[in-house]
Amino acid sequence: xQNKTFLIISRExxxxxxxxxxxxxxxxxxxxMAALIFLPVLLVMHSERNQHSRILVxxxxxxxxxxxxxxxxxxxxxxxxNIDQITQExxxxxxxxCVFHILDNGEGLRSNxxxxxxxxxxxxxxIESQMNExxxxxxxxxxxxxxxxxxxxxxxxxxxxxxxxxxxxxxxxRENDADMNMVIGMICGFFIxxxxxxxxxxxxxGVLEEKxxxxxxxxxxxxxxxxxxxxxxxGIALVGITQFxxxxxxxxxxxxxIQLAAPSLFESETSTEMATEMxxxxxxxxxxxxNIFQVINNYFPVSxxxxxxxxxxxxxxxxxxxxxxxxxxxxxxDNESDSQQYTMPVTLPLLLAIITVxxxxxxxxxxxxxxxxxxxxxxxxxxxVRLPSGVPLWQLLTSMGICLLFLAFCIWxxxxxxxxxxxxxxxxxxxxxxFRWLRNA
Amino acid sequence: MNIVEVQEVTKRYSHHTALNKVSLSVRQGxxxxxxxxxxxxxxxxxxxxxxxxxxxxxxxxxxGHPLQNEDVSKIGYLPEERGLYxxxxxxxxxxxxxxxxxxxxxxxxKQLKLKFEQYQISDWWNRPTEELSKGMQQKLQFIITILHxxxxxxxxxxxxxxxxxxxxxxxxxxMTLSREGTTIILSTHNMTSVEEICNEIVLLNKSQKxxxxxxxxxxxxxxxxxxxxxIANEQLPDASLFGDAFQLISQQPNEHTTxxxxxxxxxxxxxxxxxLLSQQCRIVSxxxxxxxxxxxxxxxVENFNTEHHAE
Numbered sequence: 124x125q126n127k128t129f130l131i132i133s134r135e136x137x138x139x140x141x142x143x144x145x146x147x148x149x150x151x152x153x154x155x156m157a158a159l160i161f162l163p164v165l166l167v168m169h170s171e172r173n174q175h176s177r178i179l180v181x182x183x184x185x186x187x188x189x190x191x192x193x194x195x196x197x198x199x200x201x202x203x204x205n206i207d208q209i210t211q212e213x214x215x216x217x218x219x220x221c222v223f224h225i226l227d228n229g230e231g232l233r234s235n236x237x238x239x240x241x242x243x244x245x246x247x248x249x250i251e252s253q254m255n256e257x258x259x260x261x262x263x264x265x266x267x268x269x270x271x272x273x274x275x276x277x278x279x280x281x282x283x284x285x286x287x288x289x290x291x292x293x294x295x296x297r298e299n300d301a302d303m304n305m306v307i308g309m310i311c312g313f314f315i316x317x318x319x320x321x322x323x324x325x326x327x328x329g330v331l332e333e334k335x336x337x338x339x340x341x342x343x344x345x346x347x348x349x350x351x352x353x354x355x356x357x358g359i360a361l362v363g364i365t366q367f368x369x370x371x372x373x374x375x376x377x378x379x380x381i382q383l384a385a386p387s388l389f390e391s392e393t394s395t396e397m398a399t400e401m402x403x404x405x406x407x408x409x410x411x412x413x414n415i416f417q418v419i420n421n422y423f424p425v426s427x428x429x430x431x432x433x434x435x436x437x438x439x440x441x442x443x444x445x446x447x448x449x450x451x452x453x454x455x456x457d458n459e460s461d462s463q464q465y466t467m468p469v470t471l472p473l474l475l476a477i478i479t480v481x482x483x484x485x486x487x488x489x490x491x492x493x494x495x496x497x498x499x500x501x502x503x504x505x506x507x508v509r510l511p512s513g514v515p516l517w518q519l520l521t522s523m524g525i526c527l528l529f530l531a532f533c534i535w536x537x538x539x540x541x542x543x544x545x546x547x548x549x550x551x552x553x554x555x556x557x558f559r560w561l562r563n564a
Numbered sequence: 565m566n567i568v569e570v571q572e573v574t575k576r577y578s579h580h581t582a583l584n585k586v587s588l589s590v591r592q593g594x595x596x597x598x599x600x601x602x603x604x605x606x607x608x609x610x611x612x613x614x615x616x617x618x619x620x621x622x623x624x625x626x627x628g629h630p631l632q633n634e635d636v637s638k639i640g641y642l643p644e645e646r647g648l649y650x651x652x653x654x655x656x657x658x659x660x661x662x663x664x665x666x667x668x669x670x671x672x673x674k675q676l677k678l679k680f681e682q683y684q685i686s687d688w689w690n691r692p693t694e695e696l697s698k699g700m701q702q703k704l705q706f707i708i709t710i711l712h713x714x715x716x717x718x719x720x721x722x723x724x725x726x727x728x729x730x731x732x733x734x735x736x737x738x739m740t741l742s743r744e745g746t747t748i749i750l751s752t753h754n755m756t757s758v759e760e761i762c763n764e765i766v767l768l769n770k771s772q773k774x775x776x777x778x779x780x781x782x783x784x785x786x787x788x789x790x791x792x793x794x795i796a797n798e799q800l801p802d803a804s805l806f807g808d809a810f811q812l813i814s815q816q817p818n819e820h821t822t823x824x825x826x827x828x829x830x831x832x833x834x835x836x837x838x839x840l841l842s843q844q845c846r847i848v849s850x851x852x853x854x855x856x857x858x859x860x861x862x863x864x865v866e867n868f869n870t871e872h873h874a875e
Contacts, residue, residue, distance in 0.1 A: 127663075127664055130664060134660055138649075332649075333649075335647075336648065337643065338646075338647040338649060340641075340643040341641065341646075341647075341708070342664065343616050344636060344639070345636060346664055546616065546617075548645060556578070
């Protein structure tokens, strides 16, 4: 008998894994992800690295004369006179890439940047910030008679930096970054949501296919309905796990490959700037020293193992709960277009969980967050969103316990409905009818 | 010996009783016709025999012991509502379903190759079933049903959708299986095929068994002494011959002969009639008209319904 369940699992698994759509999705997604991450960086870098900008500054106010800082990619020259004439000369001789005109029209400073061909987007912002600084210093000195260097010192002295430090029950201190927790929580939550949506609804379609096909009658004359149901749910779960693992391996493979092929990409100003901004004030900076797990463990308010284990738990249990419910739904309806009205009650809690993700992640210890992370239909998502921000162990365990109990109920419920439902052809089964099956079966 | 005994089986659904204390036995090696109008409870009975559903009361004996899950590997079932996985390849699909019935993969494959050849669908092994014609799909389904060599075969409307050629092929296959010792339950509305291949029948109506027995016996039971004979046209029988004893039902003149249908009243015999006729004219043919299963079916169901209605 076990053997037959295994046969069903292997059919459910192989037919799906062999599908073109599965192969395409599995391979394409990591490539798309990698492309999404690196293409913009690559494009910006490419355009900026090869472009040398020669800038002619025409400063009517004479405030900014010789103040611009030259870099490897930009050189400045200063001239004065009629702007139209200078511009024409500069461009016609191809002496300069752009002409930067600063004037005071009485209402304040204005500046125009004339150019013939495209200029790097970063150039404009770089010039702007340099001008702001110079002008600010100038005003400090001239109007308020404050030395800019003194001002800078004062600014540094008065700068307040808040470091959130969490103290766990053992008295260990942990620096903590709420933003990072939010991001990780949201990623986990969304991921579980997509897993449920994609794979649990495959269970629905599978059940429906067998029912509308009528092959189910042949199947249940050979195996018990519960074996059929188990085989389908486990088989599809394995498909999901396979796809997930391939994604993880491929994505990290691609990232690793890019790092090998173009190490500069990871060292470039643009990406390190972004990275340092995220990493600053956190232990992640210690990445350079090596042991990534230690760093992660130091970083999270929950241990990395706890996070991974919980993720796996809610991933599996969440899928199983929805898969069994969807299977029951699939067995009740007679065709796909009818399925909508029956999936509604199952899908609503899922929607609730997903639309509350932002508010839970900003307030992970509020009433809403606690309740939703306890209710079994929303908890797989809501609890994962809260988890990186630190959840008391008793809450986590209670939530998991409720989930398991509810799963047991779902299996009981689905098995009863499924057994009767799959053999009811050509009938629209009302809710009343379904409750009767539950009582009688 | 009876391969299957259904004892006082009752099955109730929320709104109606599908089977009401139905008992019947199927003799080893018989081709057993399960007849009845739509909604009589045939499908429910078939599902109970397959252990798809369990009876509320009563029990089923299979080969002498109460029917259990392990027995399903000895049962072959071709449901009326048939289907296959559309996208799955014909061969793979058959292999899968055969394994679910308990065959080993290698044995199933070997047998399937043979059957595919016998039914001339070998070229379709690697094609998705949705590309097969309806007739071919039905062949495939039949092959799957009998592949594990069940000792007990349940066929629900097996001929529906088959063209005459394939219907014949199927009939021959059923007869062959029967000769080889397979017991077959045939549920159908096609009375002609019942007369052709079944030896025993049960008639269900409104969840109850209203008739059962050997086809010959059943026909004997419902015959009404009607005879049909043909007389050569040169000398027709005297009209005075027909009366209370031999009621004339119809007379049909043909080119060379005239056909008569008469009913013989109680107290008189066919021999008597033959004697009278042979004195007067040349008899071309003489035969008793037995009721067709179709007539019996309709008559019995109608009688039962009017009686029931009267209650």
